[in-house]
Amino acid sequence: MTTTATQATALAASARGLTRVYGRGDTAVHALRGVDLDLPAGQFTAIMGPSGSGKSTLMHCLAGLDTPTSGSVTVAGCALQDLDDTALTIFRRDHVGFVFQSFNLLPMLTAGQNILLPLELAGRRLDAEARARYDLVVDVLGIRDRLGHRPAELSGGQQQRVAIARALVSRPAIVFADEPTGNLDSETSAEVLGFLRRSVRELGQTVVMVTHEDGAATYADDVVVIADGVVAGPAA
Numbered sequence: 001m002t003t004t005a006t007q008a009t010a011l012a013a014s015a016r017g018l019t020r021v022y023g024r025g026d027t028a029v030h031a032l033r034g035v036d037l038d039l040p041a042g043q044f045t046a047i048m049g050p051s052g053s054g055k056s057t058l059m060h061c062l063a064g065l066d067t068p069t070s071g072s073v074t075v076a077g078c079a080l081q082d083l084d085d086t087a088l089t090i091f092r093r094d095h096v097g098f099v100f101q102s103f104n105l106l107p108m109l110t111a112g113q114n115i116l117l118p119l120e121l122a123g124r125r126l127d128a129e130a131r132a133r134y135d136l137v138v139d140v141l142g143i144r145d146r147l148g149h150r151p152a153e154l155s156g157g158q159q160q161r162v163a164i165a166r167a168l169v170s171r172p173a174i175v176f177a178d179e180p181t182g183n184l185d186s187e188t189s190a191e192v193l194g195f196l197r198r199s200v201r202e203l204g205q206t207v208v209m210v211t212h213e214d215g216a217a218t219y220a221d222d223v224v225v226i227a228d229g230v231v232a233g234p235a236a
């Protein structure tokens with residue numbers, strides 16, 4: 001029972017009183033106006049809301065890619081405001097995975113090499129455990145038969161699946177996906193959302209996704225709606 005209670009309240013990330021002001025004086029833009037948010041571990045959370053409402057700013061602050069004007073962010077138990085730039089870079093490398101709208105795969109590397117790149121950059125050996133994780137991620141994402149191909153030889157959906165595998169291979173505490181279906185047609189988008197869903201269900205990953213995709217709520221465990229720089233609440 002204790003275990004269940006602990007799991008139920010485990011947080012992958014949280015924000016308290018988060019504000020982000022761009023510029024100053026008359027032209028200041030209050031992108032975030034005091035966001036309190038808890039992101040449970042092992043869940044798929046979609047962040048939705050109108051254009052300009054602050055979704056990307058929120059995700060960048062949560063991921064340690066942008067510095068809030070005030071407030072605090074905790075990821076995997078670590079208070080990001082306590083880290084200097086170098087420590088933050090290492091923290092992101094070791095604990096955070098990223099998936100972008102534009103895939104961001106290296107064109108000269110094969111799909112398999114792209115997936116293994118984060119382990120290589122972190123100086124990790126491809127030991128039996130890492131190899132097993134790689135195999136699992138490749139199978140969950142359904143890309144085993146594409147591993148020897150370069151990105152230009154893959155469809156958009158396959159490229160995004162490779163990018164998701166790359167984000168998952170090092171078992172990050174949290175994966176941030178910024179409009180992961182923004183460059184895909186609706187059928188391929190549904191497929192990619194389904195694969196993100198599987199990574200949460202079958203690998204126990206925590207995924208947080210900013211999206212405009214109307215159908216995203218069907219795949220996510222939770223939808224957080226941002227309006228005018230504050231959490232407007234869960235989706236109806």
Ligand SMILES: Nc1ncnc2c1ncn2[C@@H]1O[C@H](COP(=O)(O)OP(=O)(O)OP(=O)(O)O)[C@@H](O)[C@H]1O
Pocket residue numbers: 022023029030031049050051052053054055056057058
């Ligand atoms: N670097 C910046 N400098 C100045 N203003 C910015 C900057 N980045 C974002 N903003 C402003 O902050 C507000 C929130 O932007 P943000 O990109 O977070 O919104 P969003 O909800 O992600 O929008 P979209 O759905 O269109 O991507 C907007 O008014 C935007 O113009």
